Amino acid sequence: MRHTLAFYAALLLCAFAAEVRAAETDSIRSAIENWMARYPESQYADVYKNFFQDNFGPGHILSDKNAALNYLESEVAEAGAMDGTAFEPTGSKGRFVRVNLSVIRDGIVPLDAYFSAFVNSMEGLSVPSADEWRKEWAEIDSVIVDMGLVFPDEEADRAIVRKALDSGDFAVHHSARYNKAYSRHYRIIRADIVDKMILPLISGQ
Helix, strand or coil: CCCHHHHHHHHHHHHHHHHHHHHHHHHHHHHHHHHHHHCCCCHHHHHHHHHHHHHHCCCCCCCCCCCCCHHHHHHHCCCCCCCCCCCEEEECCCCCEECHHHHHHHCCCHHHHHHHHHHCCCCCCCCCHHHHHHHHHHHHHHHHHCCCCCCCCCCHHHHHHHHHHHHHCCCCCCCCCHHHHHHEEEEEEEHHHHHHHHHHHHHCC
């Protein structure tokens, strides 16, 4: 009897794990579809960057906070068009939000409040280990392949991503094609920080 119960328990666990994997795959597929609908000129590296941002946030930008603040100020002052919506979730988990710099330019959110939210986004943040991220990207890449997506300059981009994964310096830049097609100016802010520090400023107007 005990063996029978253990067998059925194992079957239930396997079924549950399969359901979780299927839900994760569906979420990844949906995130890719949404990204490509918004940015059809994207390349493989741009899709990678979307999921990288969802997992790692803005830490690689915040190594020098003074430089990050100065760059933010100059970008707001010098940028022309600022395409896209004010808020856009990253990846398939939505852990972070791309917050358009237009909210600063248009006087909706003060620059100091925006930058404070940006900095606070890394406090207590848990990010994947190198092996975890390599495994997760392999799963995302398998969904890309299953979807039959083909990107311009894909082999060159895949080489860039492989180099990033091998080196452990996982950040990559948007492709030149993406930057030419879209005038996107944003910073990555953790979703719960947006809720706590940015949205109240907007709703209070």
